[in-house]
Amino acid sequence: MKSQKSIDPAVLELLPKAALDGAETVWDRHEAQQPQCGFGSLGVCCRHCVQGPCRIDPFGTGPKKGICGANADTIVARNLLRQVAGGAAAHVDHAYEAVEALELAANGEINYTITDETKLQQIARGFGLEISGKSKAELALEVVEVAYADLANHGNKPVQWLMANAPKERIAVWKSLGILPRNPDREIREAMHQTTMGMDADPVNLVLATAKQGLVDGYSGLKLATDMQDILFGTPTPVVTEANLGVLKEDYVNLIVHGHVPLLSEKIVYWAGKLQEEAILAGAKGILVSGICCTGNEVLMRKGIPLVTNFLAQEIAIVTGAVDTMIVDVQCIMPSLTQVASCYHTEIVTTMPIVKLPGATHVPFTLESADETAQEIVRKAITSYGRRDSKKIKIPNYKRKIMAGFSVEAIIGALSAVDPDQPLKPLVDNIVNGNILGVVATVGCNNVKVTQDFMHVELVKELVKNNVLVVATGCSAHALAKAGLMNSEGTETYAGEGLKAVLCAIGQAAGLGAPLPPVLHMGSCVDNSRIGDLVTAIAAYLNVDTSLLPVAASAPELQHEKALSIGTWAVTMGLTTHLGVVPPVLGSKAVTELLTNGLTDVIGGKFYVETDPLKAAQGLLEDIRAKRKKLGLPN
Numbered sequence: 001m002k003s004q005k006s007i008d009p010a011v012l013e014l015l016p017k018a019a020l021d022g023a024e025t026v027w028d029r030h031e032a033q034q035p036q037c038g039f040g041s042l043g044v045c046c047r048h049c050v051q052g053p054c055r056i057d058p059f060g061t062g063p064k065k066g067i068c069g070a071n072a073d074t075i076v077a078r079n080l081l082r083q084v085a086g087g088a089a090a091h092v093d094h095a096y097e098a099v100e101a102l103e104l105a106a107n108g109e110i111n112y113t114i115t116d117e118t119k120l121q122q123i124a125r126g127f128g129l130e131i132s133g134k135s136k137a138e139l140a141l142e143v144v145e146v147a148y149a150d151l152a153n154h155g156n157k158p159v160q161w162l163m164a165n166a167p168k169e170r171i172a173v174w175k176s177l178g179i180l181p182r183n184p185d186r187e188i189r190e191a192m193h194q195t196t197m198g199m200d201a202d203p204v205n206l207v208l209a210t211a212k213q214g215l216v217d218g219y220s221g222l223k224l225a226t227d228m229q230d231i232l233f234g235t236p237t238p239v240v241t242e243a244n245l246g247v248l249k250e251d252y253v254n255l256i257v258h259g260h261v262p263l264l265s266e267k268i269v270y271w272a273g274k275l276q277e278e279a280i281l282a283g284a285k286g287i288l289v290s291g292i293c294c295t296g297n298e299v300l301m302r303k304g305i306p307l308v309t310n311f312l313a314q315e316i317a318i319v320t321g322a323v324d325t326m327i328v329d330v331q332c333i334m335p336s337l338t339q340v341a342s343c344y345h346t347e348i349v350t351t352m353p354i355v356k357l358p359g360a361t362h363v364p365f366t367l368e369s370a371d372e373t374a375q376e377i378v379r380k381a382i383t384s385y386g387r388r389d390s391k392k393i394k395i396p397n398y399k400r401k402i403m404a405g406f407s408v409e410a411i412i413g414a415l416s417a418v419d420p421d422q423p424l425k426p427l428v429d430n431i432v433n434g435n436i437l438g439v440v441a442t443v444g445c446n447n448v449k450v451t452q453d454f455m456h457v458e459l460v461k462e463l464v465k466n467n468v469l470v471v472a473t474g475c476s477a478h479a480l481a482k483a484g485l486m487n488s489e490g491t492e493t494y495a496g497e498g499l500k501a502v503l504c505a506i507g508q509a510a511g512l513g514a515p516l517p518p519v520l521h522m523g524s525c526v527d528n529s530r531i532g533d534l535v536t537a538i539a540a541y542l543n544v545d546t547s548l549l550p551v552a553a554s555a556p557e558l559q560h561e562k563a564l565s566i567g568t569w570a571v572t573m574g575l576t577t578h579l580g581v582v583p584p585v586l587g588s589k590a591v592t593e594l595l596t597n598g599l600t601d602v603i604g605g606k607f608y609v610e611t612d613p614l615k616a617a618q619g620l621l622e623d624i625r626a627k628r629k630k631l632g633l634p635n
């Protein structure tokens with residue numbers, strides 16, 4: 001299947017146009033990189049000091065040690081720890097900005113409101129804060145104080161966001177392994193220290209440090225970011241919209257938001273609504289905002305903004321010739337966007353001080369000037385619309401209806417229609433009786449080494465056919481949305497009989513008049529915390545450790561360091577975590593064995609690598625069935 005670049009028909013339709021228009025794509029550059037470095041692919045190249053680079057001969061005939069004496073096990077384990085720490089750093093930085101935004105909003109220093117008081121109170125209660133008699137702003141400032149204290153705590157106090165939210169059984173496991181993280185900056189700094197020249201050479205110690213970074217990511221990154229964003233912008237509720245390049249409209253100003261952080265994109269959505277008249281005066285029918293990657297997921301979940309496409313096709317969106325402005329914030333932004341945009345009239349707008357692209361327009365975003373910045377960018381898009389070349393426009397007519405917005409609160413809300421007193425009971429009862437065999441979370445990216453979306457879609461079709469409920473985030477959610485797995489028709493077409501019956505019953509009870517989709521869209525990369533919350537709630541309801549649940553995770557097409565850190569967190573949660581792309585660890589048998597097997601006895605979870613989607617589905621089904629058997633549930 002790798003010979004094909006994508007299974008997305010919209011992408012396939014536009015690839016020849018990209019070539020004709022002189023727009024180089026990620027697939028062209030991947031081809032030019034062949035053959036990719038075998039040492040790098042195996043993880044046995046070390047560049048941590050300037051005596052190197054050193055490479056270990058994987059066949060055993062050449063050097064077995066680097067110049068300092070580090071062997072393949074040490075080098076592979078150090079490289080992995082740095083990658084996972086890189087992913088955690090990105091999420092913690094994201095979360096930190098969200099905390100700052102909540103503080104400024106609560107102090108009335110910026111024009112953002114606190115939207116979800118219920119969530120604010122729930123989080124405050126989790127930290128033992130008194131909520132009665134306090135205004136929203138007062139309580140928010142107290143929560144902010146806890147967050148800042150957590151981000152900067154001294155001594156050996158563990159991360160409070162973890163202690164308040166993680167399952168107690170898991171905390172005991174992590175404590176016994178000595179991997180409870182302290183403040184995240186200290187842990188990330190320590191990982192850099194631990195892996196520099198002349199430091200840790202013990203692969204077991206390094207792999208445990210990697211697990212600790214997974215926890216930094218899970219609680220000081222993902223969970224903290226989602227909590228802050230829900231308080232500020234609201235906890236998602238079900239929304240219906242569409243996904244794929246066909247959502248772009250030729251006669252509208254098309255403005256795409258891309259990246260990860262919703263602080264600016266929320267304002268863009270607001271001001272695009274307000275400035276419609278200006279677009280009409282410019283000759284358009286209006287302004288259409290749509291999204292790529294996880295900024296797209298954020299505004300989809302809360303505002304019902306349509307999804308254009310996922311990571312691998314970000315350049316292809318521009319090839320439509322109909323994108324007037326693409327605004328980027330942080331993470332997953334290809335530097336090539338400006339080269340592709342130069343073939344069309346599209347303006348790329350960077351907004352963050354740490355993400356500037358040569359050839360892009362930089363409009364600095366600050367929380368204090370958010371409204372002005374958003375207006376300026378929307379007006380830029382309207383101006384850009386006037387520069388279009390109609391001969392270059394081609395919008396593929398492919399899009400699918402999707403239902404998204406499945407926060408844990410929204411799922412509980414739908415289940416409450418069946419059992420208001422014990423909302424989790426209908427879900428758990430159906431897992432127990434086997435109508436739902438188990439739950440799999442598919443997360444993460446596209447990777448150019450894999451046919452775009454193929455692994456996501458084929459894996460998930462097989463899982464839902466076997467009555468596995470799938471929840472999804474990130475670019476996996478995009479892929480499944482584009483493939484028609486996030487609407488009621490998807491339930492009719494793809495779900496096994498048991499799963500279909502449950503989704504129909506809940507959909508009817510919740511007043512949707514149609515089944516719930518077989519794949520529930522739970523949000524962006526940081527919203528993997530929602531999946532963690534759901535797993536934690538189910539385990540608490542059943543009073544079992546998460547590692548015993550018939551629940552697994554998968555990153556079918558991972559590319560980013562963040563996907564590695566999210567996957568590591570899933571393993572620390574006790575879940576079998578499938579990777580559909582081989583990470584750079586095969587150069588060390590010891591590290592590979594630890595990750596895929598050796599850790600299981602102590603941590604409960606493990607990585608499972610399988611590049612064939614149907615075999616991967618079978619592997620996950622076997623894992624789920626084995627866990628059901630242990631719990632005494634029917635298979």
Ligand code: MSK
Pocket residue numbers: 260293294311331332443444445446473474475476524525559560562563
């Ligand atoms: S955007 S990290 S390619 S999921 Fe979150 Fe997609 Fe992966 Fe970026």
